[in-house]
Amino acid sequence: MKQLLLSLIFFGSVGAMAQTTFEEDSTMIRNIYSEVLAHGECHENLRVLCKDIGARLSGSAEADQAIAWGKALLENYGFQNVHLQEVEVPHWVRGEGEYGYFESAGERHPTNICALGGSVGCSGVITAEVVEVKTFEELEALGRERIEGKIVLFNRPMDPLLINTGAAYGGAYNQRGQGASEASRYGAAAVLVRSLTHALDTFPHTGGMHYDDDVERIPAAAISTVHASELSEALKRDPKLRYTLYLGCQRFEDKMQANVIGELPGSVYPEEYIVVGGHLDSWDIGEGAHDDGAGIVQSIEVLRALQALDVPLKRTLRVVLYINEENGNNGGETYARVARETGMNHYAAIESDAGGFTPRGFRLQGNDEQYEVMKTWQPLFEPYNVHLFKRGFSGVDIGPLKNDTTALFGLVPDGQRYFDYHHSNRDTFENVNKRELELGAATIASLVYLVDRRGW
Numbered sequence: 021m022k023q024l025l026l027s028l029i030f031f032g033s034v035g036a037m038a039q040t041t042f043e044e045d046s047t048m049i050r051n052i053y054s055e056v057l058a059h060g061e062c063h064e065n066l067r068v069l070c071k072d073i074g075a076r077l078s079g080s081a082e083a084d085q086a087i088a089w090g091k092a093l094l095e096n097y098g099f100q101n102v103h104l105q106e107v108e109v110p111h112w113v114r115g116e117g118e119y120g121y122f123e124s125a126g127e128r129h130p131t132n133i134c135a136l137g138g139s140v141g142c143s144g145v146i147t148a149e150v151v152e153v154k155t156f157e158e159l160e161a162l163g164r165e166r167i168e169g170k171i172v173l174f175n176r177p178m179d180p181l182l183i184n185t186g187a188a189y190g191g192a193y194n195q196r197g198q199g200a201s202e203a204s205r206y207g208a209a210a211v212l213v214r215s216l217t218h219a220l221d222t223f224p225h226t227g228g229m230h231y232d233d234d235v236e237r238i239p240a241a242a243i244s245t246v247h248a249s250e251l252s253e254a255l256k257r258d259p260k261l262r263y264t265l266y267l268g269c270q271r272f273e274d275k276m277q278a279n280v281i282g283e284l285p286g287s288v289y290p291e292e293y294i295v296v297g298g299h300l301d302s303w304d305i306g307e308g309a310h311d312d313g314a315g316i317v318q319s320i321e322v323l324r325a326l327q328a329l330d331v332p333l334k335r336t337l338r339v340v341l342y343i344n345e346e347n348g349n350n351g352g353e354t355y356a357r358v359a360r361e362t363g364m365n366h367y368a369a370i371e372s373d374a375g376g377f378t379p380r381g382f383r384l385q386g387n388d389e390q391y392e393v394m395k396t397w398q399p400l401f402e403p404y405n406v407h408l409f410k411r412g413f414s415g416v417d418i419g420p421l422k423n424d425t426t427a428l429f430g431l432v433p434d435g436q437r438y439f440d441y442h443h444s445n446r447d448t449f450e451n452v453n454k455r456e457l458e459l460g461a462a463t464i465a466s467l468v469y470l471v472d473r474r475g476w
């Protein structure tokens with residue numbers, strides 16, 4: 021009944037463009053999937069982004085190249101109103117020569133580490149004893165007496181029993197984000213953080229961290245899971261072992277970079293916007309393929325496919341390639357601020373930033389009506405094994421657009437392997453599957469079609 025009522029209201033409001041039937045929508049969605057699977061260009065676009073440009077941390081020359089690449093690509097597709105939106109971003113660089121090893125029983129054991137993004141560098145080589153903890157409560161219990169002058173190893177693994185790997189990440193995250201500040205309160209010399217991955221391997225995974233204003237800034241590095249476990253075992257045999265650390269990272273003056281924007285104009289409500297996007301920046305190791313090259317090329321593919329199929333859009337569809345998600349979210353914040361200041365009406369925004377894996381559905385940050393309407397679309401996605409339509413977190417870049425009326429959707433791909441690659445040298449083009457990437461793009465394009473066509 022509710023659906024019928026909504027349909028009637030909707031029918032009355034769109035004039036010439038009548039509500040489509042289930043069969044018509046089904047056919048259109050089939051056409052969208054066929055277009056992307058037969059003629060999709062997102063995989064080739066991802067190859068260029070990963071192989072010709074590669075890692076592209078905010079502030080870097082590679083991020084400038086990625087911005088130029090994105091703008092040229094949107095222009096080549098013939099999208100409208102292609103432009104850059106200036107964004108101030110931090111400029112942090114890893115620098116040269118980072119390393120870490122421990123010495124025990126007269127033997128040197130190298131460990132694979134990498135500075136966490138935003139860490140201060142080491143003013144000289146640090147050699148110190150190591151104290152291992154799994155929680156901030158353990159730090160407090162040990163107190164300054166047992167921590168001062170030492171390197172703190174945060175070694176709490178991601179919980180392998182959680183099916184939602186994002187939740188497992190969230191459960192271990194505070195060690196990386198906040199560990200240096202907490203350890204610094206007790207006089208630690210530096211921190212090592214067990215890499216946030218389920219994989220037991222030798223790749224360190226970087227990621228953002230920050231310092232509280234009231235603490236001394238101490239160096240912070242990620243250590244591979246294999247080496248965190250080795251160090252932990254060695255500490256049991258030899259609690260006085262010494263660890264040697266050097267990080268060459270530094271922070272420079274903030275820089276101006278940009279979000280990249282392009283559009284397919286709407287024919288009925290051109291002043292209402294639907295955004296699809298991901299983030300163009302990545303961490304500085306690997307190639308930023310899953311995080312978030314995949315979301316970038318999928319978002320572009322959405323416009324390409326809808327344009328190729330000549331799908332009539334009532335609202336203006338925007339692709340936004342956000343800058344600086346990884347270490348600031350200044351791209352997302354700037355976009356939303358400008359939208360507010362200029363009185364833009366965002367009907368919906370959809371983000372892909374959870375890896376280029378097989379799509380499972382969407383999470384919605386929105387009101388009850390939007391949620392009820394979204395659930396009615398589930399049968400249309402059944403042929404594609406896309407079945408998850410839930411409330412939940414949408415995406416970091418589009419988050420600042422949150423208000424009472426804009427519906428925010430996050431694409432939910434299968435997340436079991438995401439953290440194997442996330443923020444590490446394993447996040448490369450070769451680890452993204454072409455079909456899975458394309459299915460994600462087709463799924464977003466189908467959602468855009470339904471949001472625009474059926475709405476709420």
Ligand SMILES: [Zn+2]
Nearest residue numbers: 311312345373
């Ligand atoms: Zn990301």
